[in-house]
Amino acid sequence: MTAITPPARKKIKAGSFSLNRFSTRTQALFHVILLLFSLLCIIPFIFVIIIAFSSEDSIRQIGYSFTPISWSTDAFAYTFKLGNALWRSYLNSFLITIVGTVLSVAMTVLYAYPLYRRDYKYRKFFNFLSFFTMIFGGGLVPTYVICKSVLGLSDNYAALIVPMLFSPFNVIIMRTFLQTTVPPELIEAATIDGSGEYSTLLRIVLPVVKPGIATIALLVSLAYWNEWFLSLLYLNKNMSIMPLQYLLMRMQRNADFLAKNSSMLGADASKAAAQLPSQSLKMALVVFIVIPIACAYPFFQRYVIAGLTIGSVKG
């Protein structure tokens, strides 16, 4: 820290006119730090792509390497041979993520808005109701029983969407965002101008909190996109609605299980292990999983950054 500040001060003394400007040396330092940080983020992904294109022989002989002995597109050829199973699960992932995100954001906003309104009578109670579930969960088995037997969430898309619709954490974020960006005066002004409750929410409040919504949408869509545990729990017979993450996770878990139990299973484990998909195939699937979300990120990012700087009241 001390290394950064002195040159900046010196520059100002030397007659620089912009207070917001850093010295060249500081800028260079920041650039280097950020560059290193970006590399830390990008290199693993590049590594994954390299492994996906490495030949199986190369992985067997020298393990994962940035410079494999030989290249191959077998893994991708195989994923295309997976055909329907792969594309259907890919489509499922998109469907679950999009529907889930839209519904979840709608629910979060509709729950958070009354909690933000000071004139809402049961505010404390509903606040507590959602907060309580953050601390005390029902546990896996009771949740499973309720979802499967009472709500009928089994072997259908709803089973992969509904359990994650509501997150108290997101409600708190949204409520806080409303509190900090939408002054009560704005609501009062709207009411005086003759706006009803719904039109106040939809026409006045929502446009102001767009960045907050984008943040929540990003969090929720990431959560849906990466979700596989719900599939494990609730998909039994209807495997055609399985998302891509679960397809990948299943391969990983199969390999882990066989590794753990190979000394118990004996020859059966060796036979099963020989059938497992190759390392490069797993990495190829990771590429499939990462690309859409990596593409979606910049769009959200615009709003997230905007959220830091914009409010409804300027000055």
Add this chain to the structure above:
Amino acid sequence: MKKFLALILTLAMVLAACSFAVADDLPTITIMFHGSNVSDDSAVLEKVNEYIADKVGAKLEVIWGTWGDFDEKAVNVLTSGDKDVDMVFTCSWSADEYNSYAKKGYFLKLDDLIEAYGADLKAAIPESLMQAATIEGAEGKGIYAVNGFKDTATQNTWDVNVTLLNELGYTVDDLKAKGFFGWDEIFAKAKEVKGDSFYPFLVEPMVAERMVTNSIIVAGDAGSTNLLSLYLNPDDVSADGAYGNKLLNKFATPEYKAFVDQMHKYYEAGYIDPALSVAETSNDARTNHQKDASYLIGTQSYAFGYEFSADVLARGVEVQFVPCTTPYVDTTASQGAMMAINSASEHPEESFKFLALLNSDPVLMTLMNYGVEGIHYTLNDDGLVVFNDDARATYSPWTNGMGNVTILPDTASEGAGFRKSFQEYYAGALGIPSLGFVFDNSPVENEMAALGNVAAQYALALDCGAVDPETELPAFLAALDAAGMQTYLDAANTQLDAYLAK
């Protein structure tokens, strides 16, 4: 007009409901398997349902559990009393513990059903397997699962790359004569011929330990890293071993010390791939070396006919499995793959009839296991099964996890008469003196968890020879003692004595 329409609609719905009920009056029973690789079961289930409609009086649905997700699914189904799943795979070696689940009342006691509908089943499965399944459960002593007739005896073997061995100028007999403690010279030669990056000794460390010290797995012991150990008599597995019928801390015996010392020597000399000593990479590395045949001697827990399986043939070298002992029947192996009926099931009779049929009727077992003739396999001129690889890619259940595999037809790669020899091989296997004993670890659960963690930290690296036993073994033993090894041992021995006294 509206009322009239509503009336017609109601009538139509009632009629539709009636016609449904008439066409579809068979109850649906659901079975959950382990270790499947099935993405399309439509052709098979159509045939199966045709076949069992009269014999069982139910329609079958299947949940194809995979290796990775079965345990979690089974626990949820059983603990939540999910009545939608009627039959569940169970065994004694994984989290889906037969003995503890039966005790908790998750499984239906089958004795009455066997009496009523099990004549064919009893004829198809050896008495010893029925006995192995007889345990103390929630409803008293009885049979809580249908025990599959598969490779029901354990036999550990040295997996020898004979092609390479002969190339080096040795024979399998040389290996046997020199024994585990005298392979330095052979390994050194292999290293010299094949280069420095070649690792001749391909061990599965835990299995190698059992092979060299003649110790066996005790059912009910801590998961993947066993702590307890019974010692076999390698010359006669049905006789008492060196320590009699006493359970020992396997890491504290002189046999174990000798084993890890030797492994450390081999490891230091570069005969063992370091990847084998890390839990995360161990299995992958082993599979890869096997695929490449880049090893000289390996370890393999053997099942009869394994040398004819596709993955051994694919290695492209001559492989021989050299046994350490004759096959022996212990509790773990004799409860290796079973099918239990969920106590919450609404159709226990139909479920049992199905299980009995599956284990005694070759047509049904072949259909369920190998698929439909003409789609998943064809018969060659000798009447042997030739698999259609494309179709099998979407339908390959875990053969041994389904039940009585001795009634399956022979495949072309196994050769004619294989299943008959298989049956004889295992029918002739001897039981160990304490066969049937299962350690009930519930009184010492906490100790077991703590000890399991300690063992996970030390055992693999020691077994593989990656660390120096002079310093690490005493540290390991001290850590075990601190975690309550003595309490654990005493509890186990008290139970074993009580069991043997009966």
